[in-house]
Amino acid sequence: MVVGRLAHYAFDAVLISAFLAGMKRSTGLTPSFKKEALTENKDINHWIDKYLGVGEWVMDQSVAIAGSSSWFERKR
Numbered sequence: 216m217v218v219g220r221l222a223h224y225a226f227d228a229v230l231i232s233a234f235l236a237g238m239k240r241s242t243g244l245t246p247s248f249k250k251e252a253l254t255e256n257k258d259i260n261h262w263i264d265k266y267l268g269v270g271e272w273v274m275d276q277s278v279a280i281a282g283s284s285s286w287f288e289r290k291r
Contacts, residue, residue, distance in 0.1 A: 228266070229269060229270070229273055231270075232266055232267060232269050232270025232273065233270045233273040233274050233277070234270070235267065235270050236267070236270035236271045236273070236274040237274055240274065
């Protein structure tokens with residue numbers, strides 16, 4: 216039960232990160248995580264960068280899979 220809840224929270228965190236990555240790519244808007252305003256702790260700043268990097272990676276993989284699928288087509 217605890218493992219299921221932990222997996223659910225991890226999945227939700229990845230979805231939020233991927234949403235932020237998609238918003239950044241489509242509009243150029245990104246959350247204002249000014250490192251000085253959040254914390255001066257370099258470890259926390261490193262984890263924030265890694266967290267947002269996971270969203271970028273998930274977005275890249277999703278676009279690659281959708282691009283190679285016959286279920287999706289590009290329209291510009």
